[in-house]
Amino acid sequence: MTPRPHARTRRAACSLVLMSAGLLALAGCDPRTLFYFIQPNEPTIPVPEGSPSLVGKRVAVVAHASSGAQGEFPALEREFAREFSRRLQKNVKKIDMVSQEKVWDWVDGHTDWNNPAEIARAFEADYVIFLEIESFKTKEAGDLNVLHGTSRTHIQAIALDYPKNSRGKRLTDQPKEEETVYDDYQETEFPKRGPIPTDTGTSAAKFKKTFLKVVAVECTWHFLEHAPEDAIGDTRINDH
Numbered sequence: 001m002t003p004r005p006h007a008r009t010r011r012a013a014c015s016l017v018l019m020s021a022g023l024l025a026l027a028g029c030d031p032r033t034l035f036y037f038i039q040p041n042e043p044t045i046p047v048p049e050g051s052p053s054l055v056g057k058r059v060a061v062v063a064h065a066s067s068g069a070q071g072e073f074p075a076l077e078r079e080f081a082r083e084f085s086r087r088l089q090k091n092v093k094k095i096d097m098v099s100q101e102k103v104w105d106w107v108d109g110h111t112d113w114n115n116p117a118e119i120a121r122a123f124e125a126d127y128v129i130f131l132e133i134e135s136f137k138t139k140e141a142g143d144l145n146v147l148h149g150t151s152r153t154h155i156q157a158i159a160l161d162y163p164k165n166s167r168g169k170r171l172t173d174q175p176k177e178e179e180t181v182y183d184d185y186q187e188t189e190f191p192k193r194g195p196i197p198t199d200t201g202t203s204a205a206k207f208k209k210t211f212l213k214v215v216a217v218e219c220t221w222h223f224l225e226h227a228p229e230d231a232i233g234d235t236r237i238n239d240h
Helices: 005-026 032-038 066-073 077-092 100-109 117-122 202-218
Strands: 060-065 127-137 148-162 177-190
Touching: 005 117, 060 066, 060 077, 060 100, 060 117, 066 077, 066 127, 077 100, 077 127, 077 202, 100 117, 100 127, 117 127, 117 148, 177 202
Parallel strands: 060 127
Antiparallel strands: 127 148, 148 177
16 A cells, blocks of 8 residues: 555654764764754643733732631731732743832832732833732641642733723823723642641641742742743642
8 A cells, every 4th residue: 555645744844853863863963862853842831811912011019828728827928929920020021020129119018009010110111910819728628747738829910001092002191091801710729639647747827838939830830831831730749
């Protein structure tokens, strides 16, 4: 039977790769280098529909935790916002992040603030990302000897921009207007395989620190593409 054209193409490509690898080996080169460059790009999981691009934008981030989560972890808001911001800064091209020190200085000086857009206006940001930590637990009530993280975070992105006329032209002589352009939730469980016994050597403090990073990573996926293997299924976390 005559081979199908695409089958011949695949075999020809494979033959070419093997021949090239053989030549590299004879020349003293590691053939694995060739496979690195010819393999297709790894598939990535796109950001959710409607998520705004932060490339080249000035962005402020602020977090607010519920009284329950805040009571158990007093520094949760600042630690979480700092970790989330750090990852955006590292992975979004030309992003202009408002420093967390400046954001929290503003928050401390405006204890009556109730609208995240106020922070965007204060720092002339294009977006403010508001992270409302509704729950953050490292163990369930009654669990004395195991650790298991669960959390729920409400994620909003509020844009601040000039209004536009009927032709889409920005009216820069008018005050900027706010608009919630993204609104979603992130529920995180860690580890997904189940609780970790405390007698394995993982302290509550170490687990909380790791879990906070896991939650921050998963929340950034609302604005960043990520590889499927980036999902963290055990107690380890790759800091990349």
